[in-house]
Amino acid sequence: MxxxxxxxxxxxxxxxxxxxxxxxxxxxxxxxxxxxxxxxxxxxxxxVPPHLDPNAQNFSSSSSSMCDGFLSMALSKSLDAQLEALHLMRRKEEDLARATKKTLELEACLKKVEMESESWERLAKANEAMALDLSNAVAQVKKGIIMVSNAGEDAESLCVSSCDDKQEGKEDSSKKIACPCKHYNSRTSCVLFLPCRHLCSCMSCEAFLDSCPVCKAAKEASMKVFWV
Structure with missing residues (x-):
């Protein structure tokens, strides 16, 4: 109490x-x-001891499961981040490989263009040299043609002057000879050709003529004429 x-x-x-x-x-x-x-x-x-209390055991198991869930989530996120980083790294490597390949192709193309440019430059220089040689050859040919033309003109003038001199000599001789021989043109004509009746040859030439020197008619007969 x-x-x-x-x-x-x-x-x-x-x-x-x-x-x-x-x-x-x-x-x-x-x-x-x-x-x-x-x-x-x-x-x-x-x-009741704490490790035998059901409520304490439930709280401990729930805390352990929550920790496991957090760890699993963190591990999953970390794995996803690593996979994404690996994917990005591989993509960057592929891009780098493509860029390197493209660079090599461009360098090869540039080298080819440079070689073609050098080839065309050499060909252009060769063509220029060939054109210069042809121009010199044409100039020499023109010079030779001019020289030949001048020589021809000189020869023609010489021939004309010679012919003029001969013609003048013939005229002088014809003036001296009243009726010169049409064949030899130095003696007096004294033979009459028949039937054309041209007085056109001397006695020395008549024996060698078969036709009239003037009309080219066939000689059928001849007659000596004596000048008085």
Whole structure:
């Protein structure tokens, strides 16, 4: 009974002034005992160890599963990031390989163009040299033609002058000879050709002529003429 009253006095201090005079316990409650929190719990809960408590085990398992989930999620994200980085790296390597191949192709094309340009340049120089040689040859030919033309003109003028001199000599001789021989043109004609009756030959030439020197008619007969 005393224990029950002490518990009630501890739990309900406001009733202490009412209960103490009734039971004469002022001397017993002069020094209150310290409050023990475990005193309010049932004896069964106070006696169960923490590792055997079902609620503690459930909390521990849920905490472990949450940690495992976080770790799995973090690992998955890290793996995805690594895979994406690897994919980007491979794509960059492929782009670099294509760029390198394109650069090599462009360098080969540029080298080919340079070689063709050098070839065309050499061909152009050869054509220029050939054109210069042809121009020089044409100039020499023109010069030779001009020289030949001048020589021809000189020869023609010489021939004309010679012919003129001969013609003048013939005219002079014809003036001297009244009727010169048409064949030899130096003696006097004294033979008459028949039937054309041209007086056109001297005695020396008549024996060698078968036709008239003037009309080219056939000589059938001849007659000597005496000048008086």
């Amino acid at each position: 005393v224990v029950v009253m002490a518990v009630q006095a501890h739990l309900y201090p406001e009733n202490l002034s009412l209960s103490l005079p009734m039971y004469g316990l002022q001397d017993c409650m002069s020094i209150p005992a310290p409050f023990d929190p475990d005193f309010c719990h049932p004896p069964q809960q106070m006696m």
